[in-house]
Amino acid sequence: MNSERSWDFRENQELVASHEYIQEGYIIEKADFQYLKLIKQDIERAYFEFVNIVNKETYNLENAHLSISHEKINDLRLFIMQNIYQNTSFHRNYYYSAKNIIHSLCGNELAMQKRPGLSINLPQNQNDILPIHADTWNGVSPFELNIWMPLVNCTESMCLYILKRDDYKRRLKQSKELLRLTSDELYNELCDDLTWIPIEYGQILAFDQSLPHGYSLNKEQYTHWSINCRFKGLHTPYWDKKLGEYFMPITVKNCTRLGMDYHHPENWI
Amino acid sequence: MTKYTDQARGYIASGDFNGHRIPQHIQNQIIKSYCDANSLKFVLSRAEYWINGSTDCQLWAALKEGFKHIVFYSIWQLPDSENVRNKIYDYCIKNEIILHFAVERMCSIENQLAFSEIEILIKSNLLIVNEIDYNNHLINLRKLM
Numbered sequence: 053m054n055s056e057r058s059w060d061f062r063e064n065q066e067l068v069a070s071h072e073y074i075q076e077g078y079i080i081e082k083a084d085f086q087y088l089k090l091i092k093q094d095i096e097r098a099y100f101e102f103v104n105i106v107n108k109e110t111y112n113l114e115n116a117h118l119s120i121s122h123e124k125i126n127d128l129r130l131f132i133m134q135n136i137y138q139n140t141s142f143h144r145n146y147y148y149s150a151k152n153i154i155h156s157l158c159g160n161e162l163a164m165q166k167r168p169g170l171s172i173n174l175p176q177n178q179n180d181i182l183p184i185h186a187d188t189w190n191g192v193s194p195f196e197l198n199i200w201m202p203l204v205n206c207t208e209s210m211c212l213y214i215l216k217r218d219d220y221k222r223r224l225k226q227s228k229e230l231l232r233l234t235s236d237e238l239y240n241e242l243c244d245d246l247t248w249i250p251i252e253y254g255q256i257l258a259f260d261q262s263l264p265h266g267y268s269l270n271k272e273q274y275t276h277w278s279i280n281c282r283f284k285g286l287h288t289p290y291w292d293k294k295l296g297e298y299f300m301p302i303t304v305k306n307c308t309r310l311g312m313d314y315h316h317p318e319n320w321i
Numbered sequence: 322m323t324k325y326t327d328q329a330r331g332y333i334a335s336g337d338f339n340g341h342r343i344p345q346h347i348q349n350q351i352i353k354s355y356c357d358a359n360s361l362k363f364v365l366s367r368a369e370y371w372i373n374g375s376t377d378c379q380l381w382a383a384l385k386e387g388f389k390h391i392v393f394y395s396i397w398q399l400p401d402s403e404n405v406r407n408k409i410y411d412y413c414i415k416n417e418i419i420l421h422f423a424v425e426r427m428c429s430i431e432n433q434l435a436f437s438e439i440e441i442l443i444k445s446n447l448l449i450v451n452e453i454d455y456n457n458h459l460i461n462l463r464k465l466m
Binding site for chain 1: 395396397422424425426427441442444445446447448449453455459465466
């Protein structure tokens with residue numbers, strides 16, 4: 053792929069991953085399981101604590117709908133998020149569980165989302181639908197990589213759906229009015245072109261959030277659990293989501309640290 | 322030594338700070354909400370003076386009042402000068418004062434490591450905002466690819 057005079061020194065494995073990501077808009081990789089396990093444990097611990105507080109019988113994550121009512125789902129989600137973001141050990145495990153693909157697609161001097169998003173979609177709960185959208189439509193930088201991890205096996209309507217890059221380009225070309233539609237209208241308009249991405253616990257999905265995506269109604273028998281977190285090159289452009297309020301610098305390298313603190317000698321000549 | 326251990330003095334900006342301009346009552350609401358979520362008793366904020374680019378007159382007044390916690394609306398209210406920031410950190414460590422930043426949901430536990438992480442964040446942001454001209458950089462980069 054690289055000619056002898058090329059300046060593109062990316063390794064072959066990285067080029068293959070990049071090609072698939074560009075082609076499809078996403079790529080599925082294996083998570084580093086030792087860290088993924090810790091992520092799931094943290095979430096399960098908080099979930100069990102919440103269920104105990106509301107005095108319900110506890111089931112595993114897939115069967116959370118047997119313990120949690122539709123009305124309580126947002127309380128549960130906020131409770132878990134409050135619980136797991138007390139310190140940065142959850143974030144550290146998240147980064148390490150997906151480090152290879154993040155480094156391949158994004159780089160190694162990184163900013164990471166401070167509060168990853170947690171999705172819990174109970175079967176047949178209309179409120180859990182995530183309307184179709186692209187994050188870049190709302191001020192998110194296209195330099196970001198979304199690392200999405202299922203905590204249960206996801207099939208059919210439990211999956212995240214995405215409009216693949218070629219389809220998105222084609223549909224935009226066909227109708228410039230597409231983005232004037234409401235999200236329901238847009239979903240109906242694009243439905244036949246959408247791809248629901250089946251994925252198992254133990255895998256991670258790296259996807260391009262500048263492509264339209266969302267969750268439809270969960271029509272399966274089990275509860276969907278997933279977590280999503282954005283990473284970007286620390287020095288790439290930020291749009292509305294800024295460093296500090298939304299992102300934190302997680303792998304600032306030594307030369308950058310030295311450069312930041314460098315002072316030119318005054319009056320040295 | 323701090324006297325008021327469970328109380329948190331708010332610290333808000335007047336006018337622009339670091340390219341932001343937020344009405345003071347909104348800043349106070351964000352600080353109050355942060356205090357509620359973190360079991361701190363909110364004491365009405367001191368508003369920084371808006372004179373000659375002042376960034377630390379009222380901050381020093383707040384630091385010397387004896388509150389254990391000072392809650393900034395945002396980390397970007399910290400003074401621009403690294404030397405001045407270091408003086409503030411040293412004073413906080415010596416007097417066991419914890420700085421909180423409501424928008425960023427951050428706080429400095431009273432040690433040097435916490436403050437060094439705050440500095441990394443500030444310097445990373447300064448680098449991005451002041452040193453990188455993204456438009457030209459990306460145009461030039463594309464030409465070389």
